[in-house]
Amino acid sequence: MGRAPCCDKANVKKGPWSPEEDAKLKAYIEEHGTGGNWIALPQKIGLKRCGKSCRLRWLNYLRPNIKHGGFSxxxxxxxxxxxxxxxxxxxxxxxxxxxxxxxxxxxxxxxxxxxxxxxxxxxxxxxxxxxxxxxxxxxxxxxxxxxxxxxxxxxxxxxxxxxxxxxxxxxxxxxxxxxxxxxxxxxxxxxxxxxxxxxxxxxxxxxxxxxxxxxxxxxxxxxxxxxxxxxxxxxxxxxxxxxxxxxxxxxxxxxxxxxxxxxxxxxxxxxxxxxxxxxxxxxxxxxxxxxxxxxxxxxxxxxxxxxxxxxxxxxxxxxxxxxxxxxxxxxxxxxxxxxxxxxxxxxxxxxxxxxxxxxx
DNA sequence: AAGATTCTCAACCGCTCCGGC
DNA sequence: CGCCGGAGCGGTTGAGAATCT
Incomplete structure (x- = not known):
């Protein structure tokens, strides 16, 4: 028996994030923080995304002061x-x-x-x-x-x-x-x-x-x-x-x-x-x-x-x-x-x- | 110009770690 | 002490872009 999935795979969206999703996630975290619970976060803000996906999106893309490309x-x-x-x-x-x-x-x-x-x-x-x-x-x-x-x-x-x-x-x-x-x-x-x-x-x-x-x-x-x-x-x-x-x-x-x-x-x-x-x-x-x-x-x-x-x-x-x-x-x-x-x-x-x- | 190939990178997957119970 | 569940990590994938033929 495998481990229970972290979210309902059937009801989560996958693939690239839309600007709307980004905006929702960013606005929420900037105002409330992550609340220490990524799994519950997408439901709170009405995103059909896995909590892990939200975390990744925030950490790798939406978080302030992120640099992309141009490595010195x-x-x-x-x-x-x-x-x-x-x-x-x-x-x-x-x-x-x-x-x-x-x-x-x-x-x-x-x-x-x-x-x-x-x-x-x-x-x-x-x-x-x-x-x-x-x-x-x-x-x-x-x-x-x-x-x-x-x-x-x-x-x-x-x-x-x-x-x-x-x-x-x-x-x-x-x-x-x-x-x-x-x-x-x-x-x-x-x-x-x-x-x-x-x-x-x-x-x-x-x-x-x-x-x-x-x-x-x-x-x-x-x-x-x-x-x-x-x-x-x-x-x-x-x-x-x-x-x-x-x-x-x-x-x-x-x-x-x-x-x-x-x-x-x-x-x-x-x-x-x-x-x-x-x-x-x-x-x-x-x-x-x-x-x-x-x-x-x-x-x-x-x-x-x-x-x-x-x-x-x-x-x-x-x-x-x-x-x-x-x-x-x-x-x-x-x-x-x-x-x-x-x-x-x-x-x-x-x-x-x-x-x-x-x-x- | 168009099809094939290669490159890039965002996102996913599955695993381990760790703290709470 | 063992179980459970969330966080975090590293490997991998695949779509789109870029380059080659």
């Missing part, structure tokens, strides 16, 4: 950065772009921006720009999606992975830090490069993240490693340490975006690929393992091992719930569904030395 380059960058980082959480992305609706952004991404970016990739390919990187990302992303692979990724995850690999270069105009948090760009000594086992510490004044110098992750019990990776920033597993992990000081963040506060008690990170290090056999193999089998060399074979969730697109492996990138709790406003991706405890996380806000 800056908006493009923000959308792209956030998409790579958090995926298709359009409502969250929309919350960062005043006047934009999730529907608009979703449409814009699907119809234009994605093509624009993929077009750039083709362009780069044609120019011979880093062909191996592009090809490799394509090849193993395609491989991930092959039939018969129980760990096949969604198109979205593959897309984001490809985009991340393509766009993640530090000097790429779509680089996350370049665009979202320009002052946060962790170049230079903020980039922790190639430290396999020793202490990893950020420079003075920055949040210190150390891999336990006395006990490498490889030497730890697998269960400890899993726990450490999930919750404890003080130790990093080798596969993360062997990449370039960008760290920054949230106190120094000045975000151009609404809601990104310098006092926010959380931070984000990403793995980038300076020096084309991502093409190194080890790292690519590790990543491939991760993507194909839900594990990597640094999480070898233990049932409790979990793939790193440094890229959100990895979360689809291993049944891990949402949540890879930390965001300030308040940065997405009321609309965000904070509970679904582990940003609700950032104060505690930070106070207690948590670095990455994973759900557990």
């Amino acid at each position: 380059e800056e908006e493009d960058n923000i959308i792209c950065s956030l998409y790579i980082s958090i995926g298709s959480r359009w409502s969250i992305i929309a919350a960062q772009l005043p006047g934009r609706t999730d529907n608009d952004i979703k449409n814009y991404w699907n119809t234009r921006l994605k093509k624009k970016l993929l077009g750039r990739r083709k362009e780069a390919q044609n120019r011979g720009f880093s062909p191996s990187n592009i090809e490799e990302s394509k090849n193993f992303a395609n491989g991930m999606n092959c039939e018969g692979s129980s760990q096949g990724l969604s198109a979205s995850a593959i897309e984001r992975l490809q985009l991340h690999m393509q766009l993640g270069r530090p000097h790429n105009s779509f680089s996350f830090f370049n665009n979202l948090w320009p002052k946060f760009h962790p170049l230079g000594d903020r980039i922790l490069q190639g430290q396999q086992n020793g202490a990893i510490s950020a420079d003075a004044g920055l949040v210190t993240v150390q891999q336990n110098p006395d006990a490498t992750a490889a030497a730890l019990e697998p269960s400890q490693r899993a726990t450490i990776f999930t919750h404890n920033p003080n130790q990093l597993p080798p596969c993360m340490a062997s990449n370039n992990i960008n760290l920054g000081d949230p106190d120094q963040i000045t975000s151009p975006l609404n809601g990104f506060s310098s006092s926010s008690s959380s931070m984000a990170f990403s793995i980038e690929q300076p020096n084309e290090s991502f093409n190194s056999g080890l790292q690519l193999a590790e990543l491939n393992d991760l993507l194909l089998y839900g594990k990597s060399g640094c999480f070898d074979g233990n049932a409790t091992d979990q793939p790193p969730r440094d890229l959100d697109c990895f979360r689809e492996m291993g049944g891990i719930k949402e949540g890879a990138v930390c965001w300030p709790e308040d940065c997405f406003g009321e609309k965000s569904s904070a509970s679904s991706w582990g940003i609700g405890q950032t104060d505690t996380m930070f106070d207690e030395g948590y670095m990455f806000g994973y759900d557990s």
Whole structure:
């Protein structure tokens, strides 16, 4: 037995809204508000529409200060950065772009921006720009999606992975830090490069993240490693340490975006690929393992091992719930569904030395 | 000029989340 | 604690517009 429909489907009008309907809905909401009950609203104002339809119409079209079309380059960058980082959480992305609706952004991404970016990739390919990187990302992303692979990724995850690999270069105009948090760009000594086992510490004044110098992750019990990776920033597993992990000081963040506060008690990170290090056999193999089998060399074979969730697109492996990138709790406003991706405890996380806000 | 194809975007559908009971 | 119902979200659809052949 299915769920009861939210309204009498036989007696509701579908399709495009007429100017009269728009006027009725707008006038009513402007005078009375939604009353916290969209389902009852159409009956109150004599509209033969489903409550959900009214809500959508209001939010996406009639609401004041809605912008349509004409996305700026800056908006493009923000959308792209956030998409790579958090995926298709359009409502969250929309919350960062005043006047934009999730529907608009979703449409814009699907119809234009994605093509624009993929077009750039083709362009780069044609120019011979880093062909191996592009090809490799394509090849193993395609491989991930092959039939018969129980760990096949969604198109979205593959897309984001490809985009991340393509766009993640530090000097790429779509680089996350370049665009979202320009002052946060962790170049230079903020980039922790190639430290396999020793202490990893950020420079003075920055949040210190150390891999336990006395006990490498490889030497730890697998269960400890899993726990450490999930919750404890003080130790990093080798596969993360062997990449370039960008760290920054949230106190120094000045975000151009609404809601990104310098006092926010959380931070984000990403793995980038300076020096084309991502093409190194080890790292690519590790990543491939991760993507194909839900594990990597640094999480070898233990049932409790979990793939790193440094890229959100990895979360689809291993049944891990949402949540890879930390965001300030308040940065997405009321609309965000904070509970679904582990940003609700950032104060505690930070106070207690948590670095990455994973759900557990 | 006309038919075919592609693109755009408003709207719908179905699902999950969450609060109230 | 489980159920119910509304809100919200993301994926998908389809009609109309734009472009191509």
